[in-house]
Amino acid sequence: MEWETVIGLEIHAQLATRSKIFSGASTAYGAAPNTQACLVDLGYPGVLPVLNNGVVRMAIAFGLATESSVAARSVFARKNYFYPDLPKGYQISQYELPIVHDGRIEIRLEDGARKTVGITRAHLEEDAGKSLHEDFHGQSGIDLNRAGTPLLEIVSEPDLRSAKEAVAYMKAIHQLVRYLGICDGNMQEGSFRCDANVSVRPFGRHEFGTRTETKNLNSFRYVERAILFEVERQIDILESGGKVVQETRLYDPDKDETRPMRSKEEANDYRYFPDPDLLPLEIGPEQVEAVRAELPELPWHKRERFVAAYGLSDYDAGVLSAGRAVADYFENVAAGLDDKKLAANWVMGELAGALNKAGLDVSASPVKADAFLGLLRRIEDQTISGKIAKEVFEAMWNGEGDADAVIEARGLKQITDTGALEDVVREVIAANPGQLEQYRSGKDKLFGFFVGQVMKATGGKANPALVNELLKKLLAG
Numbered sequence: 233m234e235w236e237t238v239i240g241l242e243i244h245a246q247l248a249t250r251s252k253i254f255s256g257a258s259t260a261y262g263a264a265p266n267t268q269a270c271l272v273d274l275g276y277p278g279v280l281p282v283l284n285n286g287v288v289r290m291a292i293a294f295g296l297a298t299e300s301s302v303a304a305r306s307v308f309a310r311k312n313y314f315y316p317d318l319p320k321g322y323q324i325s326q327y328e329l330p331i332v333h334d335g336r337i338e339i340r341l342e343d344g345a346r347k348t349v350g351i352t353r354a355h356l357e358e359d360a361g362k363s364l365h366e367d368f369h370g371q372s373g374i375d376l377n378r379a380g381t382p383l384l385e386i387v388s389e390p391d392l393r394s395a396k397e398a399v400a401y402m403k404a405i406h407q408l409v410r411y412l413g414i415c416d417g418n419m420q421e422g423s424f425r426c427d428a429n430v431s432v433r434p435f436g437r438h439e440f441g442t443r444t445e446t447k448n449l450n451s452f453r454y455v456e457r458a459i460l461f462e463v464e465r466q467i468d469i470l471e472s473g474g475k476v477v478q479e480t481r482l483y484d485p486d487k488d489e490t491r492p493m494r495s496k497e498e499a500n501d502y503r504y505f506p507d508p509d510l511l512p513l514e515i516g517p518e519q520v521e522a523v524r525a526e527l528p529e530l531p532w533h534k535r536e537r538f539v540a541a542y543g544l545s546d547y548d549a550g551v552l553s554a555g556r557a558v559a560d561y562f563e564n565v566a567a568g569l570d571d572k573k574l575a576a577n578w579v580m581g582e583l584a585g586a587l588n589k590a591g592l593d594v595s596a597s598p599v600k601a602d603a604f605l606g607l608l609r610r611i612e613d614q615t616i617s618g619k620i621a622k623e624v625f626e627a628m629w630n631g632e633g634d635a636d637a638v639i640e641a642r643g644l645k646q647i648t649d650t651g652a653l654e655d656v657v658r659e660v661i662a663a664n665p666g667q668l669e670q671y672r673s674g675k676d677k678l679f680g681f682f683v684g685q686v687m688k689a690t691g692g693k694a695n696p697a698l699v700n701e702l703l704k705k706l707l708a709g
């Protein structure tokens with residue numbers, strides 16, 4: 233029997249506010265345990281939550297970017313359950329009336345195909361605390377610094393049909409929230425994570441199979457591997473005559489498997505009811521339009537513009553628009569050059585390689601965009617060759633100054649004097665009579681040998697185009 237996979241993702245994006253969703257406590261990561269949780273976060277009697285307006289603006293921005301409806305009236309509800317890291321015994325979330333609903337986003341798959349994925353809803357909620365196990369033998373500690381941190385939970389329609397589609401969708405949302413500046417997307421710190429709802433059904437059947445939910449996947453690789461394991465596990469159960477149990481599961485990356493965590497709760501298990509301490513959230517059209525006016529250019533629009541305005545391939549445009557900081561860097565460089573492709577090649581090549589090697593983000597690059605532009609201008613005006621430019625770039629990276637200073641200090645100006653270069657070419661030809669005879673008898677590949685010898689003789693400073701021109705003339709005899 234052929235099986236069809238059905239996947240929906242619930243992505244938790246931590247909103248990039250400095251204070252929590254209902255209190256003034258800091259959201260900064262890495263503080264000592266239990267130093268950033270105030271009485272509101274802990275649910276002490278007599279204190280009241282006050283909604284952080286920043287999270288509302290961010291949710292609206294996400295809704296507009298995904299062509300979703302932004303609700304004129306949404307309601308916060310209490311989701312009741314009892315975990316050690318949930319001090320109030322309930323989580324303030326949104327249930328029946330979320331702030332954002334009925335949206336969509338287009339994703340690109342590895343084979344170039346495009347697919348539209350529906351977004352059921354995106355609702356605001358507070359995060360819980362965190363249980364600590366490693367430092368307490370036989371016991372667990374509780375860190376409540378994370379309690380009350382604002383989250384936007386983005387729930388997709390069950391439109392995804394493979395692990396790779398799920399990863400492509402998650403990457404698209406990750407790129408979008410970073411472009412919007414509403415989430416730092418740091419998956420190692422848990423700022424961006426997802427739960428994967430997975431089921432299988434025979435091909436052609438309309439009804440969904442029983443789904444499981446694998447919690448807290450915080451890397452694209454884990455999402456793919458957890459889904460692949462879960463699909464195979466469910467198919468094995470069904471083909472053996474068993475039934476899939478609806479439950480919540482955890483992914484163990486060391487064993488590359490999912491395992492049961494708890495039985496799956498239904499909504500009525502949480503006994504949702506409107507939070508009596510918070511008024512309904514009402515959003516007017518003027519507030520929506522104010523956010524719309526501040527939206528940045530979205531990544532897919534930027535990608536299309538790079539193709540149209542700079543003549544880049546779709547692949548190059550995709551790489552350069554993947555992150556907002558890289559896109560800005562590229563545009564600052566390209567704006568000063570006639571040859572936009574030269575800027576694209578160097579940003580994706582030499583610069584990206586150096587950043588990866590150093591483990592740096594482009595914002596921390598020792599070679600800023602204006603200095604990088606200065607280097608590429610010297611290639612464009614033929615002061616230096618591309619090969620020499622790599623040496624100059626390395627010197628700039630190591631703090632030896634701008635391109636002109638390095639070129640001057642190291643004597644790297646390209647040789648463009650035709651007479652001087654012709655002398656070198658003649659010497660190289662005279663020094664290699666055997667290769668000359670073979671070339672003239674039809675072994676054309678030796679042309680590259682002569683080019684290499686001339687470049688070696690000039691320390692790589694000969695103008696490559698001029699070398700080619702002179703060699704063609706003089707080798708012909």
